[in-house]
Amino acid sequence: MKRPFGKPATTHAQQVIQLQRRGMIVDDPTAAAFSLQHLNYYRLSAYWLPFEADHA
Structure with missing residues (x-):
């Protein structure tokens, strides 16, 4: 059964x-x-991760 x-x-x-x-x-x-259309949000998220304030 698919949800x-x-x-x-x-x-x-x-x-x-x-x-x-x-x-x-x-x-x-x-x-x-x-x-984002060509690269995908989640693929790019690894690149901006170091710039996030809570990941410093």
């Missing part, structure tokens, strides 16, 4: 907004959304 995912999918633009809410400075949201 539905607990969280709804977010668009790439929504992911950019989420990153901005968390403090990331995004000069070009359109370019950031394009990058």
Whole structure:
């Protein structure tokens, strides 16, 4: 029996907004959304991990 995912999918633009809410400075949201579309949010998260305040 398949269970539905607990969280709804977010668009790439929504992911950019989420990153901005968390403090990331995004000069070009359109370019950031394009990058997320091709690279994936979770793949990129390993690269910004050292810059997070609680991972210092």
